[in-house]
Amino acid sequence: MKRILLATVFVLSAVGPITLRAQALPSDALDKIVAVVDEDVILQSELDRTTDSVFKQYRSRGGELPPVDIVRKQVLERLINQRVQMSRAEQTGIVVSDADIDSAVERIAQQNNLDVSQMRQSLIRDGFSFEEFRASLREELLIQRLRARFVQSRVGVTDTEVENFLSNTMQSGEIRLAHILIGLPESPTPEQVETARAKADKIRVDIVAGKLSFADAAIRYSETPQALEGGDLGWRRYDQIPSAFSEIVATMKKGDISQPIRGPNGFHMINFADARVESTVMVKEFKARHIVIKPSELLSEDKARERIDALRKRIVGGADFAELARQYSEDTTTANLGGDLGWFRSEQYGSAIDKQMAILKDGELSEPFRTDLGWHIVLRENERTMDRTKETRREQARETLVNRKAEEEYDKFVREIRSEAYIENRLTG
Numbered sequence: 001m002k003r004i005l006l007a008t009v010f011v012l013s014a015v016g017p018i019t020l021r022a023q024a025l026p027s028d029a030l031d032k033i034v035a036v037v038d039e040d041v042i043l044q045s046e047l048d049r050t051t052d053s054v055f056k057q058y059r060s061r062g063g064e065l066p067p068v069d070i071v072r073k074q075v076l077e078r079l080i081n082q083r084v085q086m087s088r089a090e091q092t093g094i095v096v097s098d099a100d101i102d103s104a105v106e107r108i109a110q111q112n113n114l115d116v117s118q119m120r121q122s123l124i125r126d127g128f129s130f131e132e133f134r135a136s137l138r139e140e141l142l143i144q145r146l147r148a149r150f151v152q153s154r155v156g157v158t159d160t161e162v163e164n165f166l167s168n169t170m171q172s173g174e175i176r177l178a179h180i181l182i183g184l185p186e187s188p189t190p191e192q193v194e195t196a197r198a199k200a201d202k203i204r205v206d207i208v209a210g211k212l213s214f215a216d217a218a219i220r221y222s223e224t225p226q227a228l229e230g231g232d233l234g235w236r237r238y239d240q241i242p243s244a245f246s247e248i249v250a251t252m253k254k255g256d257i258s259q260p261i262r263g264p265n266g267f268h269m270i271n272f273a274d275a276r277v278e279s280t281v282m283v284k285e286f287k288a289r290h291i292v293i294k295p296s297e298l299l300s301e302d303k304a305r306e307r308i309d310a311l312r313k314r315i316v317g318g319a320d321f322a323e324l325a326r327q328y329s330e331d332t333t334t335a336n337l338g339g340d341l342g343w344f345r346s347e348q349y350g351s352a353i354d355k356q357m358a359i360l361k362d363g364e365l366s367e368p369f370r371t372d373l374g375w376h377i378v379l380r381e382n383e384r385t386m387d388r389t390k391e392t393r394r395e396q397a398r399e400t401l402v403n404r405k406a407e408e409e410y411d412k413f414v415r416e417i418r419s420e421a422y423i424e425n426r427l428t429g
Contacts, residue, residue, distance in 0.1 A: 035076060036424040037083040042076065047427075051075050054228055066219040074219065074228050076427050081225075084418045086139055089146040096141045104137050150413055151406040157398055165239065165397050175238060175249065176274040178214055178231040183223040183266040200260035200267040207257060214257065214271040223266065231271070240400045242407070245270055265411075281392040284346065286357045287382040289321055289339035292331040294374035308368045308375040315365060321379050330374065343384070353378065 035042040051072050058065055109119040120130045182200045184192060203217050212220075215230025222231050241249050245268070248258050252272040260267040291311055295304040311328060315321050322338025329335040346354050352371045360366060360380040368375050 034425075034427045035080055035083075036422070036426070037080055038087050038421050040083050040087065042079050042083065047072060047076055047079065050079065057229075066216060070220050071228065073427065076425065077223075078225065078228070080423060080425065081414060081418065082139060082143065084421050084423075085143045085146055085414065087421065088417050089142040092146070092149070094142055094145045094149065096138050096145070100141055101134050101137050104141060105134065108137075147406070147410055150410055151402070154409055155402055155405045157401040157405070161401055162394060162397050165401055166393065173238065173275060173277045174235045175241070175272065176235050177233045177241070177245075177249070178218060178271040178273055179224060179226060179233055180214070180218045180222040180231050180269040180271075181224045181263075181266050182221065182260070196267050197260060197262075200269060204257060204260065204269055232273075235276075237396060237400070239397060240403070243404060244268070265415075280387060281389045282385055283388040283392075284383065284385050285343045286380060287343050287384075288341050288353075288357065288378050288380050289325060290331070290334065290341060290353075290376050290378040291321070291325045291329040291339050292374045292376050293328070294330045304375050305368065308377055312365065312368060312377050315377070315379075321365075339379075352376070356380070357383075 032044045033041045034044050034047050051068070054071055054075060055065065105116055105119070109116050112119065114122065123130055123133055180200075180203065182196045182203070184196050188196075199221070203221055206212055207214055207217055213230075215232070218224075218227050218229075218231030224231065226232060238246075238249075244263055245258075245261070248261060248270060249272065252258065252270070254272055254275055256272045258268075258270040260269055291308070293299075293304045293308045293311075295301045299307075307328075311324055314324060322340070325335055325337075325339030329339050331339070334340060341349065341353075346357075350371065352369055353376075356366045356369065356378050357380060360378075362380055362382055364380055366376070366378045366380075368377055370376075
């Protein structure tokens, strides 16, 4: 089974049995409380179980394993942040239903080329209960929705910002960066700043001297959500690099490690891990028409199906599709256009339409099919492949600006709600 990745700390992978238990605490300590977050608690058993999952990732990648106590500390910090966000999500009335979780489970199964039953069995073989998996999904969805609500209310991007961004972004392609943060408290004293600077300098010297890798240093010392992944920020376009680092990165080449960079929350170090050239974006597009009949209180499901069947028979018999769409289609957006959907990309109108475009040839009429909107028939008219590099770059630029603002603002937001929460870390005191 491919790795099933959750955006939170729960990362499940099929890499053999868990073997960290020999290094864990004795059984009589498994259920002691290791942290209190407002009215919630984090148990030793949860901490150990999550730490085990993280170590499974390291083993799957090979290389030297980091010290257990370092990883456990990082995992607990992540769990605390997770609890703080979940608490705020629930306080603001955000709800995740069983149906939402079912949809997420199906989506993850599809991404891993499995059905839900196969994924359930794979999780069980790897030592995870399906109930634990669903619980972790609920937590992740709560946090995603909190972030989405926060971003929607506080983050916006104008067309002018997009144009300025594109005109100032000269480099194309993608870069892979890794990141270490040596954190500072709010309003640090000069002594705290100097201590953090000296620590960052020492870490960089040790990395350059080969005493430890950048990834090992990130796991041991970094105070970012990516610390447990060795500080890896993944592949990003040059325009996705955080603005605080973009000028420094522009002067670096593959393999370079930056000097410590002072930021508002501490000292940062950047590793330029790799780069690759951006390719032209060629997009397959389709042209089609459709007719929709919607079931309602006045038109039952069966009657709606009968009506769409009758319309299809008339078209097969020679009736004009566009004329029937104008007369009978209940899609108010396209009915006056003879059902014309125009040229569209895959996923623009949903998976049901995409499936028909894949099945049909130009000029062919679909069988009736059901979507949330109602009963459809669709006539595929044409197909083309277009260079959409410029349009894609505009979309990516807008997405980058939103994500950049969101990342900076949401990070501040998490620090704010964490400072307002009651937190007792019993692992470190």
